[in-house]
Amino acid sequence: MTNKYSTISFLSDYGTRDEFVGVVKSVIYEIAPQCRIVDLTHEIEPFDVRAGSLSLARAVSYIASGVVLAVVDPGVGGTRRAVAIEVLDGKGVFVGPDNGLLAMAIALAGGAGRAVCLTNTAYHLTAPGETFAGRDIFGPAAAHLCNGVDLAELGEMIDPALLLPGVVPVPREEDGVLHGEVTWVDRFGNCQLNIGPDEITDFGDVVRVEIGSLMSGASSTREPVVRALKVVRSYGQIGSGPGLVVDSYGMLSLCVDRGSAATELHIGQGDLIMLSTATEKVTTPVRLSPTR
């Protein structure tokens, strides 16, 4: 049995203020001391499967071949399945809960090949409780895969077509208006949309952006904010105020140069955004953020 994979790329909602991540790594290195673990992030909001799946999807084309260990797992210990899924080319395996977390990344990585439900307890850690599958099931599975254990050893094979699909936020067009949403607010306050620059070429260099007339969150009843924003290639080209930047993933992001678009525009993950042609000069002033 030769080592099959050398890298485990690890994403979770465990945070770093507890010792969860350190314990999972200790367990993995005990089983597979030769492997390398690369942290993607562990600061996915607790239980936010969708945010985890989007983060994984953004990262996946940059991840080294090997094992991807992803754990955002609100249903731990319940009926959701623990799975490992090979990508079609066999260069990598995704390990995690079957709750939609892995689906988008696997699709981007080439699609699912063989899949297994991690039911073989010989590859689990014996544990006094069932609430830490990262330590007891997922981490050990990732480590054993690095050691060359075949996927089929880890449990009963399942039909990859029956894995829970991810929720891909697709924009829709209606009467010349493109309805999208904010899929990610990064540390800098940049707000990525689920809309690429190719989808708005008809709208011209300056685009009408309407924010907030329809919130995906329930509590807000704010007035819609309408802006005419330039589409640019770098933060420095925005000038003052917000702009639409083709970001590093090739998507449109609402950004402010050396500032936070999320703060300035009062927007957050999941907010709905409408893009259309800026037929007239739009000058609704943005309200400044209250101090917080």
Next chain:
Amino acid sequence: MTNKYSTISFLSDYGTRDEFVGVVKSVIYEIAPQCRIVDLTHEIEPFDVRAGSLSLARAVSYIASGVVLAVVDPGVGGTRRAVAIEVLDGKGVFVGPDNGLLAMAIALAGGAGRAVCLTNTAYHLTAPGETFAGRDIFGPAAAHLCNGVDLAELGEMIDPALLLPGVVPVPREEDGVLHGEVTWVDRFGNCQLNIGPDEITDFGDVVRVEIGSLMSGASSTREPVVRALKVVRSYGQIGSGPGLVVDSYGMLSLCVDRGSAATELHIGQGDLIMLSTATEKVTTPVRLSPTR
């Protein structure tokens, strides 16, 4: 001299927003480039020796054999001793301040064998100030131990029986009521108690839980909250509201499925909890948390 240990498991209250942890690692790798450092956590609250000792105790049975470097050290530069302590089987060494931080973990790892006070300055980093022992004393000691330097080289041997003991929070029984406390609130808001399921088997499947009539903190004078809570094995079995879950360490935790028990029950680390038989149906409604 051959390399003796290959892994350093590192816990501290240094945080990650300063470069403290990176500097300690740089110093270690300069001395022992072949070793691997595994971060347990660095987000122990500043100076909170007790929280650090509990985190270390939870992690210790999962830590690879090798060196454990633990630094929560409010007395740095003062009279507290810097120590290294072998565990009895010789498979590991704990390095840190002699302030109770290491005691519980060492006991769980099999007890203390040889112990040394890190007084040999030949193994220290020369420093312009005395306030960063992790960089100047503890880190280098951990690295030299990995390189095969014997414990006895690092300073004067001391009697392990004279090391400062840890404060182990032991529950007590009084008139059929078990008095415990919240020892850990994790990122998800789960509140671990210092009580295991074996200690409450007489109370039945539904347990009377009283929170907050006696707070360990001084400022609060809130009304006690009384609940009848199910004892279950996974978050999904709780149903709505809080429950008592046998957690991944085999202890009882107050939990809310896909929510925060700490927020819902207004409880925190150190709060006192009383468990007893639920003789009658208890239905005190929990007050909802104010938004924060």
Next chain:
Amino acid sequence: MTNKYSTISFLSDYGTRDEFVGVVKSVIYEIAPQCRIVDLTHEIEPFDVRAGSLSLARAVSYIASGVVLAVVDPGVGGTRRAVAIEVLDGKGVFVGPDNGLLAMAIALAGGAGRAVCLTNTAYHLTAPGETFAGRDIFGPAAAHLCNGVDLAELGEMIDPALLLPGVVPVPREEDGVLHGEVTWVDRFGNCQLNIGPDEITDFGDVVRVEIGSLMSGASSTREPVVRALKVVRSYGQIGSGPGLVVDSYGMLSLCVDRGSAATELHIGQGDLIMLSTATEKVTTPVRLSPTR
């Protein structure tokens, strides 16, 4: 071509709640799997080039020889140059934006030798957008340098004398009063000054410290706070209240034993501090911090 450097020390303002750092590491390991990446910190405040440069300067003498990758880069995608700069002895290379971030650390490491502008796109990652130079330009450059690629291959050589200088905060003396500032507030609330103990030996063991009559920040109009503070070598020697401690970098820091000087004295990064001889007993009581 043999491997030239084995370690990349990595500092940024990327934070850890997004997957930025993990993606940069994945890119680096894909190019240079044999290297080791040591995180200094990624929690530099967004866009705070000065805080990043100070953090790097504090760490630099402890960093292993090799590549230093530093990215605090508000001008990404704009006209600022992406550079790599060898230190004079050839033992290390700094990779990052030419915006002053690297200057102080390079000076402390022995000064700049050869320098190159990272214009050779053969060593870039092809990317759909220009806003993530850490992933597309800096990270790959660091990895290729580890693989033994010569600096001159990475782009056009530039005159190191024309690199943007850093802003070194130098204290000044006026009428027997030393005017300095708070250059760093660490996790524990210790406030490092740009003043060393050698500069105040004439002032005696107890020093007059004036805080806040001139704020570098614009909004505050608070009364100056005047204190007579002891100069000591460890936190435990301070006693109650704040003191001046010779910190682990050999600089003076305003500190409180097992507490936060920043909170107790209401001071922050950039605040001006005046030190002078304590001619009379100064007893202005400090206002206690409001709870926050």
